[in-house]
Amino acid sequence: MKHTIRDIAREANVSVTTVSLILNGKPNTVSEATAGRIREIAAKYNYAPNHFAVGLVTKKTNTIGLILPDIANTFFAELAKSVDGFCTASGYSMILSNTNNDPEKDLTAVTLLVNRGIDGLIIAFSQDENKERSAAFIALLDDLGVPFVALDSWIEGLKCSGVSIHHSKGGMMATNHLISLGHTRIGCITGPRGSYTAERRLKGYIGALTEAGIPFDETLVAAGDYQFDSGSSAAHLLIDRGVTAIFASNDLMAYGAYQAVQSRGLNVPDDVSIVGFDDLFFSNILQTPLTTIHQSVPALGQEAWNLLYDRLKHDGIDDEYRQLEPHLIIRDSTIAPKGRR
Amino acid sequence: MKHTIRDIAREANVSVTTVSLILNGKPNTVSEATAGRIREIAAKYNYAPNHFAVGLVTKKTNTIGLILPDIANTFFAELAKSVDGFCTASGYSMILSNTNNDPEKDLTAVTLLVNRGIDGLIIAFSQDENKERSAAFIALLDDLGVPFVALDSWIEGLKCSGVSIHHSKGGMMATNHLISLGHTRIGCITGPRGSYTAERRLKGYIGALTEAGIPFDETLVAAGDYQFDSGSSAAHLLIDRGVTAIFASNDLMAYGAYQAVQSRGLNVPDDVSIVGFDDLFFSNILQTPLTTIHQSVPALGQEAWNLLYDRLKHDGIDDEYRQLEPHLIIRDSTIAPKGRR
DNA sequence: TAATGTTAGTAAAACGTTTTACTAAATCGA
DNA sequence: TCGATTTAGTAAAACGTTTTACTAACATTA
DSSP: OOHHHHHHHHHHHHHHHHHHHTTTTOOOOOHHHHHHHHHHHHHHHTTTOHHHHHHHHHHHOOOOEEEEEEEEEHHHHHHHHHHHHHHHHTOOOEEEEEEETHHHHHHHHHHHHHOOOSSEEEEEEOOOOOHHHHHHHHHHHHHHHHHEESSSSOOTTOOEEEEEEEEEHHHHHHHHHHHTTTOOSSSEEETTTHHHHHHHHHHHHHHHHTHHHHHHHGGGGOOOOOSSSHHHHHHHHHHHOOOEEEESSSHHHHHHHHHHHTTOOOOOOOOOEEEEOOOOOGGGTSSSSSSSEEEHHHHHHHHHHHHHHHHHHSSOOOEEEEEOOOEOOOOOOOOOOGOOO | OOOHHHHHHHHHSSHHHHHHHHHHOOOOOOHHHHHHHHHHHHHTTTTTHHHHHHHHHOOOOSSEEEESSSTTHHHHHHHHHHHHHHHOOOOOOEEEOTTOOOOHHHHHHHHHHHOOOOSSSEOOOOOOOOOOHHHHHHHHHTTSOOOOOSSSSTTOOOOOEEEEHHHHHHHHHHHHHHHHOOOEEEEEEEEEEEEEEEHHHHHHHHHHHTTTOOOGGGGGGGEESSSSHHHHHHHHHHHHTOOOOOEEEEEHHHHHHHHHHHHTTTTTTOEEEEEEEOOOOGGGTTTOOOEEEOOOOOHHHHHHHHHHHHHHHSSSOOOOEEOOOOEEEOOOSSOOOOOGO
């Protein structure tokens, strides 16, 4: 019962060419009477062109791929929502591919998506510390054939457009806030060491300390993996080392840190101040709302889409890396250290 | 530089037919020598068939659609993750479509996805109270042409397969738990009135009360919309009416209820016991971990995929509606009422 | 009236596969 | 040695569009 362009043409007594021209709004010399008739018939049958036939000749799919490390993570879920909104508004569909933070899957997902036909790609890379695999990935991406943009993360050495929050500036703002409250023994819970976002945020932390004349102490850095549990165990380590404040590289690990503090009968912020990074929805509804670095996820999604869209519509556009401003949101999880209240 | 089946055929000195037969593992009479040569050449060029050309003739896309009301909601995000995992494992891609809980968008998303070519569809319906639109939607779905399954929710009157938790049983378990603690003045915060999940969960609440001989009091039911804020305002209403316990139809509204309780200087569970529904990850890491009805989201996704997959592979399968067992998770947000400790 | 322009279209190739129905050559059985 | 069978393939149609290059009929101009 699906109607083809041929059915429309037959009923309108014209050629398929004419129908195609009219329905696609292409420049033509068809009389208004005929055009109207065609449009009417098309509407009557609810005609929609066959996606494959169109794709076969135009090589366009009006589909993009979105590769994410973990769609169950609120940060990425909101990112997906944002990107999906812009896609839909521009007449694109979005194929989602979740990699479970497995860098190997980044590779297969890219290959799969490109082979199945997408016009462009937005990738939030999994955190990869394997240099060899990264190099192979870069080689793959370098002659991918479709435009793509990096979102949130990035791979060292990759030439491409992208957008992320200014990670290091965010790390610096978080740390500066603790310093300005009077803390000097400040711990840092990082993301997976060697990964782009983790290293950038750590760099901000170190920069802030150095600038304030506080000597950087490596033993006050504990690596996590951006998950709740790792935040908890890292916080235990840091509390053992006597910190009065902790900068956690994301909110989820900050929640873990809360738990560590509380499980010792201590209190946030009285005994330990905590700053997070991301500003997830939940950070504001915790019993002790979390001081954190806010990133505008909708803006992140929009910028990624804009960068991709430009490259979808015109080729030969130069690479561009945009960094969004972080914002410090001060809530109740930070306070001056005990001696200085 | 993209190679076609013709390139492979030319280099192997055979016809495209032969190449197609071999590469697709179709029954054939080609010698092992030739087959090997073809496979080698294909591998050398990293050949992948053009998705459109294949789709044009086979009418299969190996793509399914997933329509969700709100991907930013942890519950749906985890659902998407689960479904994506099964899709990928079976060689399918998943197009995600987010409707922002706008039932109008359910309609357009379905049309769009089907026109662009999908083999099947999984839909978590938006909460719709408009009977006319629902009827139109049912009509659309009734001759959709591709198999689809309803996930989590459902539309009254629709004939289709689907899977959800046993909503009413869940509501009943939550309420029974409060009753067994000794509560008799129990409030209920519902989802959007008229929507399927909301009414089912409410039905469980009423059923439990009735069974326990507690007269149902309509003034102890406050409607929410499954969002945090609505939970808070509904809880205020209920506290005004003197409830000692609240069953919130989802965890997010339960969090809102926490906030309402605390903003009055009261305490959960000492002054008000609260039960949620969903068992989101965050419910367990709250300072007062939430007693709630657990739904196994991975299982939900898996069942939805299984139902769809069966209908993708064989046609004429009868409709089937599966209901998953809810589980009561008792944490710290519920306790006996003041007089009875 | 012959050339030119305009109007309203159209024919056919191309996109890259899958699939059905065919065939030529070699082998076999009696 | 001849018909039948097996082996190893192939030719061509079909899928439903888009797009390029054409054309027939009529009107206008000089």
